[in-house]
Amino acid sequence: MLDVTKLLEEIKASPYEEIQVVAPHCGVVTFGDLAVGTRVRGVSGMWKEKPGTLLATIEREHNKKPIHAGEKGEVTSIETSLEGRFVEARTPLMVIRHFLSRDEVLRIILQRTLNLFNAPERAKYYFAPDVDKKIKASGSRSVTVHDGMELFIMSRMKREVSLGYSGPDGVIYAVYFQHNENVDAGQPLIGVCPQEQLPLIEEVVARVQTEWEERE
C-alpha cells in the first residue's frame, strides 16, 4: 500500500522539479545574457501561443533556432563552457528549477493514489439509476465499486449502453464528468481509491490546500 504521508514528505523535501534543458539537435550554442539565478517565464497565453523566455540559440547549417523555456522557474546552472561551441544532440545545456504549484502537487498525489477509470469513447455518461440515487443521497464517497460492477450508462445519439467498472475495488473519490455533457474518449470519468486510504487522502489534500506555499 502507498504511504501518502511519506509521499507528501518527499514532495516537501524537494518542492520543485529540476528541468534539464538539452540541445534539441547538434549545433553551435549561444546563451546570450542569461545568468544563474535568472527567473524565466514558461509558455503562456490562452492558446499557449506566447513562447517562454529565450534561453539559448542553437545554430546548425546557418539556421539559428531559439530554445525557449517550457516552464517558469529559476535558472540554477548553465553550461557556460559550451558557449559558442559545437554540441551534440541531447547535450545538457542548463537546469531550470521549477517550483511546484498547489495544483501540481495535488495532481502528483492523486495520480499516485487514485485509480482513474477512463471513458472508452466520446459520449455522455450517467451513473446507473441505483448508484445515482445513492450518490445524490449521501455523496459519491459513499459508493463502493468493484470490478465488473454495472456503474455507468453511456449515451450517444439516443443509443444507451450500460458500462461496467473495471479496476481495483474502492470508493469513488472524485467524479470528473458533468451531467449532460460530452466526455472525450480517454478522459477520466471517476477516480477510485481504496476504502482504508480515503481519510488519509482527504487529510493530505486538505493539508496541501491550506499549507502549501506557492513560490515563484
Place this chain on the structure above:
Amino acid sequence: MDNEKRVQHLVERLGYIRDIFGGKHNENIELLATRLAEFSQRDTGAQGENGPALATLEDLFTFVERKLEAELTPMDKVRIVRHAQRICLRDILENVYDNFTEIGGKDEYSIDPSMLIARAYITRRSGKKTYHQPVMVIGQEKGHGEEFRNGGSVKPWGNAKALHYMKVAETEGIPIHTYVFTPGSFPVEDYPGAAQQIARNLYEMAGLRVPVIAVFSEGGSGGAEAIGLADRRLMLSHGYYSVISPEGGAAIEGRLRHGQRATPELIEKCAQQLRITAADNLRSGYIDHVIDEPPLGARPYHFDFFRTLRQEVIRATDEVLLGVKGFAPLRAMALRRRRKTADLDLDSVYVRWSLSSSAKDRLVARRQRKFLRLARAACKDRRPVMRKAASMWWDMWWDVYSTFKYDLFRKHQQKIAYVLEEVDAEMQVLKEKVLKPWRRITCALPGSGGACEDTARDLTTLSEWDETEQRNGNWSYVSPRAKQDRAITCPNAATHGCLDLWAPDLFGEFAGVCTSCGHHFPMEYQWYLHNVFDEGSVFEFNAEVEAANPLSFEGFDVKLDQAKQKTGLKSGCVTFEARIDNTKVVVAMLVADFRGGSVGAAEGEKFIQAAERAKKKRYPFLAYVHGTAGIRIQEGTNGVIQMPRCTIAVRRYIEAGGLYLVLYDTNSYAGPVASFLGCSPYQFAVRSSNIGFAGPGVIKETTGMDIPPDYHRAYRALSRGHIQGIWDRRDIRANVKQALLTMGGRNLYYR
C-alpha cells in the same frame, strides 16, 4: 421652458464644447463657464427677474459657438461625430420622416442593435392631394452612447440584415435611404465574416434596382461602404469619411507596436493629411452634396437642421428618379431652380417614387458609370498622347470585333455547328459499319495489336496520377533564396516534428513546400508567373499606370519611390494576358512586395481595366492575390473608393457572362477582401495562406478580444464557406485548368 431647464441646457452645451475641442480654446470655454457659474449663483429662482440675463447668456453661447466654428480642425470634427450628443439615426427617423416602424429587431432585442432598419414614409401635398411615399431607412445607430449599440460598429450579421432589407425594398420597389454613422465594421470572422459580408453587400448594391440615397455622418472605411454604394451620396458638413480612423492612421504612420499610443499631435496631423472632411470629399467628387449643419454640429434639438435634411433627402431622391424617368422636364427644372435658392419646400412638388423596368436598367447603369468615373485622376498615367489614343482605338476596335464575333456571328455559327455535329455523328455510325470488316483484318495482322490493346486499356482502367503535372521538381523559375546554403525550420516543426529543410531543396525542387507537413513558405510572385502560365505566354498591359500620392501625404513620395525601385514595378497591381494550357485568361495580380500589396487608385484603375478587357475579349478573369494588406491609407478616400468601383467592374463582368476566379496567397486582409475579391463566387486559397478583415492587433484593440493563432487561416475561411477550396502550390496550374473547365460563365470564348 423654465429657467432651470434652460440653464441645464447651457451646461450640456458647455460640456459639449469642452469635449469636442479636447483641451483647446480654453479661454473661450473658461469665459462661458465663468458666466454660467455667476448666473447660477445669482439665480434666485424667480423667472421674470433673470429672464433677460439668461437670454443674454444664451446669446453669448451662440456667439462663441459661431466663433469657434471657424476654427474647427478635422480632428475636432472626428470628436463631434463621436460625441454622445451628436444626432443619431433615431433622431432622424423621428424628425425627418412623417411616420416609421422599426423592423428587424428593436433596441437590444435585435440580432445587431448597431444596425437599425425602419420602414418610414414621407408625406407630400401636391395641390389638394396627399401622398404617402414609403422608403426603407437603413443605417448604423450609435444611440447617444448606449452601450449595446456598440458605437455603430456593425457585426457581420448586422450587415447581412441590412442586405436582406435592401432586397425587400427592391422587391417592393421603394427607394432606400441609408445613413452612415459608423466608425468601422466590427472585425470578427464569425459567419458570415466581416469581409465576406461587406463584399456581398457591395456586390448586391452595385446592381440594386431601386434608388439608393446615402447620407454620411461618420464614414469609417469598410463599415461605411457596406451601405454606402448609392446613387446620391450626401454628407453632413461636420462629418468625416475616411479610409481609416485618424488614430489607426497615426499608429501605422508612427510604426507603433502593440499597446503603444500615438501622440495627440500625430493623430491631429494624420486627420489633417487624410483629407477626411466633407469639403475635401466634395472636392474629390466622392460626395455629391454637403448638407450644412448648425455651428459645432447638429444635436437633437436643432429642429431647423432636420427640416433641411428632410428637404435634401427628398430632393436627392427626386433628382435620381427624374434623372432616369422618361419625361418630367418641368419638375426637373423646378428642382434645379430650387438648388440655387435657399428656400426649400419640396413637399409641394410631387414625384412618384417608382420606376419602370427600363428606367431601373438606366438607374443601375448610371450608378455604375458614376462610380467607374471616380478617382481616375488619382493615379499617374505617363503614356504619351499618341499611345493613349492608340489604346483607345484598340479598345473601340475590340468592342466592334467582339460584338460582331460573339453577338452576331457566334449565334448563327452555333446553329450551323449543331447541325454539323448531328450530321457528323450520323456519319460516324455509318463509317463504323462500313469499316468494321476491314478493321477486323488489320487488328489480326502481327504488330498491330499493341495500339488496340493500349486504347482498350486506357479506356477501361482507372487513370493514374499524372507525374508530368508537378514537373518532377523542374520548375521554370527558381527563387533566388534557393542559392543560400542554409537550413530552414518549418514553423510547424514543434507540433508536426518536421525536419529542417535545406534552402536549395525547399525553394527549388520542393517549390517552397515543407515535405513533412505541407506548410507553404511564401514564394515570389515571379514563381507563379513562370510556373502557372504557359511558357512565354504572359503579355502585360497598362504597365505605365503608376501609383501616385494624390493627397500629397507627407513622406509618402519617398516611400513610393523606394517601393518602385525595389520591385521594378510602377504599382502594386500587375495586369496581363496569359495562357493556361492554351486557354487565354486575363489576370490581375496584387503583388505583396509593393507596399504590402495595398490597393490605391492606380491598382484599382488597373484592376477595372483588366476586368473590362476580359469582358470585351470574353476571356476568363483571374485575380491572383500574391498578398494584400488592404486599402492604401495614404491615399485616403481615393483608396477606399476603389472598393465600390472595382466591385462594380467585377459585377459588370460577371453579369456579362464571364468567369471571375480569385486565388489568395500569403496574407490577404481588409478592403480588397471585403469588396472586389470577396464578392467572387469562386474563391480559392493557396495552402498556409491567411484571409481576413483585420489583423490580430486591430481586433484586440477594437474589440478587446484575444483571438486564437489560427483565426485567419485559410481552412477557417473554407469551413465558413468564404472560399471554395485550398490548393497546393504545385497543383495551381492543374486546378486553374480544372476550374476553367467546370465553373461559371456563359460567354467564355473557349466554351
